[in-house]
Amino acid sequence: MPNSTLEERCVNTIRTLSIDAVQAAESGHPGMPMGMADAAFVLWDKFLKHNPTHPEWYDRDRFILSAGHGSMLLYSLLHLTGYDLSLDQLKNFRQWGSKTPGHPEYGHTPGVETTTGPLGQGFATGVGMAMAEAHLAAKFNNGKFKLTDHYTYGIVSDGDLMEGISHEAASMAGHMKLGKIIYLYDSNRISIDGSTDLAFTEDVFSRFQSYGWHVTEIDGHDRKAVENAIKEAQQVGNKPSLVICKTHIGFGSPNKQDSAASHGAPLGEEEVRLTKENLGWESDEKFFIPDDVLQYFRKALDRGEKWHSDWRQKMEEFKNYEPETSEAFHSQISRKLPADIEEHLLHFEADEKGMATRAASGKVLNKIAPHVPSLIGGSADLTGSNKTWIDDAGIFNADNYAGTNIHFGVREHAMGAALNGMALHKGVIPYGGTFLIFSDYCRPAIRIAALSNIPSIYVFTHDSIGLGEDGPTHQPIEHLASLRAMPHALVLRPADANETAWAWKAALEYTDGPALLVLTRQSLPTVKRDANNAASLTMKGAYIISDSEKETPDTILLATGSEVHIALEAQKELKNEDIDGRVVSMPSWELFAQQDKSYQEEVLPSAVTARISIEAAAPFGWERWIGNKGIAIGLNRFGASAPYEEIYEHLGITSERVVQEAKKLHR
């Protein structure tokens, strides 16, 4: 197309790479990359501060493709601007072993900032990134040195904005006045079912204004307008920005533009041909990239190197200027934990009265926080209940981004995604609290953390019928099983205050996925410890908390959390029945499963098949540990509203019940 400008040819390269890759894979979403190519080009060409050869450079702008189904848009840009993503990878879109999976996956492809696809996740994860940016800037920048100073850009879709999580995250970002968020909304009026008129007719413009956002609406194919809108958004310091880009999905396709037909399926060979013709594309060749286009895009390498080296230079100067702060900053952005972390774990004396593990958690957190200054977190409006408050650390808000106590509001889902975003940003170790029951509300974000090895920490309190009067709507039953079934999720349900301290250590050290602390509302005795049942054994996932007298016990009682105390009580009662029992506390199935066979055999000798598990939850899955002959005491029903001791009694989660079942095994 002789009359095309270089810019137009750049944009059309994004389009043609995307349609060729989807066509080759015979699967994917071509319409979105075609529609957003103009706006994305402007963003990446004129604004995005990044260094393709060092995708992990700390002070880069973050770019999130929340509409992850349009992954070829991102892969095209990554290839064109010189990331380590070859053209062959694009040709292998959606194939086994490629770096170009159907939806962008963090950790899998260089330059992908977070895993997207499940709609709304990217939108809310970006809010978390911007929170981390604001916090670290407030904490470490000074007039002379801005070590943290970048934007969080994103492309979001109709689908993202329909999901509830977008509301939570947008309302939260507006409240927090996170001015460095700039999202381009691909308003193409087409969803998978057809026109958005079928289901989505809200006024997005005024909706986002109501959240306190800066909103503009432009023609998303008018590149000058996109440029001006982003510039304007950058000037608005105290509001996140939504740039509504009116676009045509499948732009350039003579028969499928503005139609759902271009949304989730290849255009078809013939339509690909017609589209290229219609765009005045200069070659029939698949995956064709004009030389001058590539050359133009690759200027990103020099720009990136320049930005990056300027920043390195600044860092060096800062190091000389404020060596201690510089070290603290480095330590945070590399997620360094103190070598002597064990020294900072609270130790609790044995105490029959004891305390709730949530209370212990609050104390442990406060003891450890001064030594792990990257800790930042809060609760979804249950701060006092979750015991997530860190004393003297201030509230994180628009007046004080340096504060570390976050009020997420009643927004569990946005909280979960924000934790992911903060962890992905690096520089902070984020945690978030709610009742265990509401893990259901943030489950999709927990799963993103699991899938992408994001170390988000959850403080889930009120973990069973032990919460009492609030009743079955608030009493978890299936939640332990449902979280244990998720790969990479680390579930920790400590039995007393000291196990809680070590569970926090395990959580902080775990970086393969989310760590989930599961804590009681009700008080639990603090167990007497010696070398044989040291609380540090928590790190092994399961251990003998109270052994039998015989070398080989008659029976093994396995329990977690609050039910360990029932097992210990039953152990005593069983002596009267001449049954010699061992009690195994099992705070984490995942950690125990990782131990070597000999340790597992030591704790759970195969010879002992008379095993009883006790957990105030669905017994689902306990067969793994108790075997065929074992008995799982648990709840195959929902709970009830009453003082908790009565519920335990009525539902048979008692030492008497354990004794009764044990006698059956020894009849």
Next chain:
Amino acid sequence: MPNSTLEERCVNTIRTLSIDAVQAAESGHPGMPMGMADAAFVLWDKFLKHNPTHPEWYDRDRFILSAGHGSMLLYSLLHLTGYDLSLDQLKNFRQWGSKTPGHPEYGHTPGVETTTGPLGQGFATGVGMAMAEAHLAAKFNNGKFKLTDHYTYGIVSDGDLMEGISHEAASMAGHMKLGKIIYLYDSNRISIDGSTDLAFTEDVFSRFQSYGWHVTEIDGHDRKAVENAIKEAQQVGNKPSLVICKTHIGFGSPNKQDSAASHGAPLGEEEVRLTKENLGWESDEKFFIPDDVLQYFRKALDRGEKWHSDWRQKMEEFKNYEPETSEAFHSQISRKLPADIEEHLLHFEADEKGMATRAASGKVLNKIAPHVPSLIGGSADLTGSNKTWIDDAGIFNADNYAGTNIHFGVREHAMGAALNGMALHKGVIPYGGTFLIFSDYCRPAIRIAALSNIPSIYVFTHDSIGLGEDGPTHQPIEHLASLRAMPHALVLRPADANETAWAWKAALEYTDGPALLVLTRQSLPTVKRDANNAASLTMKGAYIISDSEKETPDTILLATGSEVHIALEAQKELKNEDIDGRVVSMPSWELFAQQDKSYQEEVLPSAVTARISIEAAAPFGWERWIGNKGIAIGLNRFGASAPYEEIYEHLGITSERVVQEAKKLHR
């Protein structure tokens, strides 16, 4: 208080009952009932059409306390207006066996329309009720007879509006122009953490206008203003209404009004006394109800009887006027299924090529729909993928509420709650579709259905790595286990087209909770059937789909859904190894667990311990069926993006793998 009007004394009775009950329980939320007593009184006294002696009367107005923590507000009103909820029940608030649990539970307390407490659920469930109302009115009302003609009222809180589900449901209700929704928003500016200024500063007024709602703001303690606002809302036929009631939480408490201290804890004996004094309350007696107040409230009984008998009269006339329509209407509101439902199940011929179970589901649904006219449903923007469309049934929207195909938009959570609301309303059998992975997005609503025995039907397609190229973000792994762990949830994962037909029957007949159909994207062979492996055995949860030659098999292969075919293939291959295998298809663990021991023993003889399960999912929980010596073939990792056959191959979900494992068992 001699100067108090009777109305004021009525309102203060609600307040004092609520604070007395919370105080007696030493647990609960007094502030909300105190703050909303005025508005709730006006709604119940001047508007709410209901019959306390027949809480189930079909054409009543629905009232939803979405802010379920304020349960004493509802219990007080139920007692005062004459429902079967004695004063003793109020005195036993939150106690074992009472009808007054911490949060309102449907099915547990007469007059409670839906279970609330988990925030946002009530808000969105009410939208479902209004959808059912609009649909049944459009379908059966005519100029002369309005058999369905009622409002859906609700009280919603700051917390409800922070939750993402409120956004989804509000946007959907605005789109659908559900004018008979009238929600009173208790805007008291206090959440559990303190002032809503901590986290929630959006402009709710304009937010709801942007959804297409009618919004007004009033002083929630000005009862005349409340009355006028509700009257005005009733006049707005084509928009749902939000009446923002500015209120004082803990109204009347001299030291705790307008403070988070009155939110989630008893006021304390002394403050209760001071509050009563401050309100000019006429007695120190706990749970005191002035005679004239009770008398006034109990007028609801006569009003209710009148409304109800007028409606019965109308029904009688209608029966004479249009006997067939009348019968159809009755049949729908009593959730009657055709006696010959089996006749309407599609039968599919054996076919090696077969079809995806989602495709079979679509065909079965279309075959059965004309015989089950109460079926209504759709998809969260995946209609074509989920195969949820019913031909010739029209789209449910503001122009055609009689249509039954619902476009929920990308709003899985609101869809789940709307299904609950429609089912609770009665008159329709609702279903909703999305990918199985997104069951996570609607999990809290699925749980409400399970807890409250609500027969919502879910069509979950794309149920494993078998969806292929979309990759791990879209491939369920832990979802089967996590749903099976939930009490009352019925999980159905059929192995071929004919099992799918019977799974639909099981789903339609199940009324103890949600029925979850789990279906493939990819094609599966249609199995050859005879009397021994009839597809009707699906109803037993597990059955021998292909038996061994020996009476007692060497090994048993257990599988569900798409993996049954791998098991059948392996069975053949095992013959070459002289291992005689039985294949058990296990579409539903829950149904199989309900069978008597002898049937279970017949299918899975205890003598055969060489068992292998095959499921393309987390193997979590399979030990239950395969025992100690069994081997579970599954996925302890996330999936990958590639054509699905390759993923199965690479991840070892293959018949070769089964053979290999079986040989280990027989070594």
